[in-house]
Amino acid sequence: MSREQDGVLVVEADGAVSWWSRRAAAVGEVDLLIAAGIGAQTDAARSDMLLAWTIRPEAEPGPLAAAVGDPVLAEVVDELRRHGERVCAYRCPPLVPVWRRRALVAAIGRWTMRPVHSGAFLLDEAVAEKDLGHDAVARRLFGYAEAALLDLGERCAANELPGEILPLLRRAATDATVLGVGDDGLVATLADLDRIDDQELLRVLGEWSQNSGTAGAVPVASALDASVPGRETDSYPLDPAVLPPRIVAWHGARASELLVEHRRARDVFVVSAALAERVDPTCRELAELLAYAVHRNSGRVLAVAPIAVQDNVIQAELPAQGARIGALVFGLCRGDVAAAAARCGSLGRTLIDIDRRMLDGWNQHRAALAKLSAAGASGGRARAAGEMQWFAAAAAVRSARRQLRDLLESMTEETDPAVLAALRARRTAIDEYLGDLAGPTAVDTAELLLAELIPPDPAEL
Numbered sequence: 001m002s003r004e005q006d007g008v009l010v011v012e013a014d015g016a017v018s019w020w021s022r023r024a025a026a027v028g029e030v031d032l033l034i035a036a037g038i039g040a041q042t043d044a045a046r047s048d049m050l051l052a053w054t055i056r057p058e059a060e061p062g063p064l065a066a067a068v069g070d071p072v073l074a075e076v077v078d079e080l081r082r083h084g085e086r087v088c089a090y091r092c093p094p095l096v097p098v099w100r101r102r103a104l105v106a107a108i109g110r111w112t113m114r115p116v117h118s119g120a121f122l123l124d125e126a127v128a129e130k131d132l133g134h135d136a137v138a139r140r141l142f143g144y145a146e147a148a149l150l151d152l153g154e155r156c157a158a159n160e161l162p163g164e165i166l167p168l169l170r171r172a173a174t175d176a177t178v179l180g181v182g183d184d185g186l187v188a189t190l191a192d193l194d195r196i197d198d199q200e201l202l203r204v205l206g207e208w209s210q211n212s213g214t215a216g217a218v219p220v221a222s223a224l225d226a227s228v229p230g231r232e233t234d235s236y237p238l239d240p241a242v243l244p245p246r247i248v249a250w251h252g253a254r255a256s257e258l259l260v261e262h263r264r265a266r267d268v269f270v271v272s273a274a275l276a277e278r279v280d281p282t283c284r285e286l287a288e289l290l291a292y293a294v295h296r297n298s299g300r301v302l303a304v305a306p307i308a309v310q311d312n313v314i315q316a317e318l319p320a321q322g323a324r325i326g327a328l329v330f331g332l333c334r335g336d337v338a339a340a341a342a343r344c345g346s347l348g349r350t351l352i353d354i355d356r357r358m359l360d361g362w363n364q365h366r367a368a369l370a371k372l373s374a375a376g377a378s379g380g381r382a383r384a385a386g387e388m389q390w391f392a393a394a395a396a397v398r399s400a401r402r403q404l405r406d407l408l409e410s411m412t413e414e415t416d417p418a419v420l421a422a423l424r425a426r427r428t429a430i431d432e433y434l435g436d437l438a439g440p441t442a443v444d445t446a447e448l449l450l451a452e453l454i455p456p457d458p459a460e461l
Contacts, residue, residue: 015057026429035063119148291316361396
């Protein structure tokens with residue numbers, strides 16, 4: 001678990017209070033709503049480690065103090081507010097276990113690149129909210145997941161799901177019943193079930209991880225027929241930080257998702273990307289998705305256009321305005337084009353590449369944990385499969401670490417000190433994460449989520 005984190009606490013004249021750690025996220029930042037008017041961020045790689053938090057002027061600090069298990073924090077914030085504007089140092093404790101679990105659920109929801117079972121994930125969210133005492137929120141989530149809970153319970157009873165999920169499913173069924181939205185019969189049925197052969201879980205997890213979100217899958221140029229003679233085309237890796245999760249098909253950090261074709265007759269660029277599996281083409285996230293083209297050197301936005309979906313392919317047309325394909329950077333983003341364009345320069349593109357490799361490593365790490373936990377002490381081929389995925393995770397993280405090292409070595413005396421500090425903080429965070437990957441280690445399946453152990457329902461969109 002993480003230690004207390006050094007940081008800077010700022011009190012504004014209007015009573016708003018914020019704190020920033022001196023640390024950076026190794027994998028990706030995860031947003032948490034602690035209470036009305038209180039937000040926080042953690043690192044997907046260290047779900048208990050707070051990176052930052054804010055308290056709006058009208059919000060009381062008590063919920064945040066409870067989240068970190070430090071009642072003195074509320075007293076300190078109240079006292080600081082009475083003295084007006086101020087900047088001071090503060091060592092923030094890590095999140096308490098129930099909030100760490102909630103942060104893990106948020107991290108899986110935000111940064112898992114392969115498709116997830118939406119019903120199982122709703123159950124994970126509901127149980128986490130119930131643990132926090134947020135009964136109204138948990139009751140609503142259990143209501144949304146009612147059909148999924150019954151279906152998963154029936155599949156367990158029919159020996160169609162592995163025994164490793166039983167403790168998690170029993171907990172979900174019991175919590176739902178306590179809140180008045182469960183089924184007593186299902187609780188009794190799950191209580192009577194024995195653990196099923198965990199080889200089934202290993203088989204399912206193996207197929208799932210091999211067929212989704214792993215490096216070496218079909219690249220976009222092949223999937224979207226980029227090699228037709230006479231076309232001027234290029235491909236680009238997308239920035240996961242500016243995309244909704246699991247909207248675009250992901251085939252690993254090294255495979256570009258976006259195909260760009262320059263159609264000279266009309267002087268337009270046609271951009272295409274494969275839609276991820278089980279995504280509803282009419283969903284809100286796609287309705288808000290934009291395609292953009294940015295000048296590679298100046299960072300000036302050339303064109304922005306909404307996307308359309310046809311035959312499971314995301315497409316958009318952007319006016320070329322006489323520009324050459326090689327002079328531009330293309331991408332997709334959710335509304336905030338300015339943020340996306342800011343990462344289109346040389347430094348930004350390198351950071352995107354590092355982010356993608358870190359996400360690859362973290363996703364493989366979580367998949368390896370599930371496999372190793374299912375294998376237990378049995379060893380043999382089952383454990384070997386989990387260890388192999390663990391080593392693949394470590395390799396991806398080390399690759400990102402080398403790229404960051406090279407980037408730091410390329411910096412000059414003219415480099416912005418704030419940029420240098422941010423890069424060094426990222427390097428420190430990655431080094432710590434590499435320590436976690438020193439050797440394959442199983443965890444109790446209670447530390448995992450249903451959404452990590454149950455493949456997506458084929459019937460889901």
